[in-house]
Amino acid sequence: MAERTEERAAQPSEAAARREVEIEASPEEVWEALVTEGGRERWLQAPEREIQIEVVQEPSRLVWWWTGEDEPPTRVEFEIVSVPAGTRVIVTESEPAFPISLLAQSFARVAA
Amino acid sequence: MSISTHGAARGHDELGQVFAALADPTRRAMIEALLREGTTSVPRLTAELPITRQAVAKHLATLDHAGLVERAPASGREVRYRLRDGALVSAGAWLADAESAWESRLARLKGAVERRR
Numbered sequence: 443m444a445e446r447t448e449e450r451a452a453q454p455s456e457a458a459a460r461r462e463v464e465i466e467a468s469p470e471e472v473w474e475a476l477v478t479e480g481g482r483e484r485w486l487q488a489p490e491r492e493i494q495i496e497v498v499q500e501p502s503r504l505v506w507w508w509t510g511e512d513e514p515p516t517r518v519e520f521e522i523v524s525v526p527a528g529t530r531v532i533v534t535e536s537e538p539a540f541p542i543s544l545l546a547q548s549f550a551r552v553a554a
Numbered sequence: 555m556s557i558s559t560h561g562a563a564r565g566h567d568e569l570g571q572v573f574a575a576l577a578d579p580t581r582r583a584m585i586e587a588l589l590r591e592g593t594t595s596v597p598r599l600t601a602e603l604p605i606t607r608q609a610v611a612k613h614l615a616t617l618d619h620a621g622l623v624e625r626a627p628a629s630g631r632e633v634r635y636r637l638r639d640g641a642l643v644s645a646g647a648w649l650a651d652a653e654s655a656w657e658s659r660l661a662r663l664k665g666a667v668e669r670r671r
Contacts, residue, residue: 459652463660467667475667485662514570516652531660535652537573 458536466528473501476520476531508535572645575620580605581613585622585637593626593634 465472475481477498490510496517497505504520514537521532575581583603587594596614600607614635617623626636 459649459656461653461656461660463664465664465667467671471667471670472663475663481666484666486659487662488659531663533656533660535656537570537648 458534460532460534462530462532464525464527464530469501469522469524469529472522472529472531473504476504476522569645569648571620572622572642575617575622576645578613578616580609581617584610584613584617585642588623588635588637593636595632595634597632 475484477495477500482493488508491508492510494507494509495504496507497503497519502522504522506518507515508518509515516535516537519534519536521534523530523532576585580603584594584599587599587602596607596610599610599614603610605613614623618635621638622642623635624638626634628634
């Protein structure tokens with residue numbers, strides 16, 4: 443298991459959906475499909491939700507915030523791990539306490 | 555998207571309150587005690603948990619505000635609390651929706667990446 447970094451540990455959310463998949467491709471190929479808009483268009487199919495990237499650690503870890511008009515904000519974390527058959531992608535989507543997610547959004551706006 | 559269905563049973567603000575309430579380990583311990591014992595009270599939780607009576611009362615108020623617990627009909631002079639019916643269902647429904655949505659998305663991701671090789 444990948445170690446939990448500090449800023450992840452600071453998240454109090456425990457309500458988290460978790461799924462993983464193994465892909466016959468290199469972590470770099472998977473990374474491209476996650477981090478670029480063109481890459482995501484090929485599989486994500488969620489145009490109604492806006493993505494704000496929080497963490498980019500190429501090619502092993504990506505975190506984004508998902509916001510949408512009719513959705514509560516959620517935090518989506520990808521761990522990309524090299525395995526013998528190719529690449530394992532572990533995704534965790536959590537709905538943290540509202541004040542924290544709103545805080546993150548305002549940070550993202552300031553940073554943008 | 556299937557993920558957008560989870561707000562149907564409960565408003566988003568309410569669901570946010572449920573998750574916020576469940577995000578605290580002490581409050582989860584209280585919920586677990588209620589799942590185990592059916593009802594509980596401030597003195598009983600104070601005896602079980604390493605926190606003060608005031609802290610117990612505050613956490614119970616948070617759980618009450620989130621709609622997770624309610625006062626049980628009085629038996630004697632002690633105020634007892636119980637889980638509210640269906641309180642945990644919406645949180646569980648969100649998780650199930652989100653996991654099923656990711657199941658599909660990850661299958662599409664796999665297809666998209668492997669096709670390009």
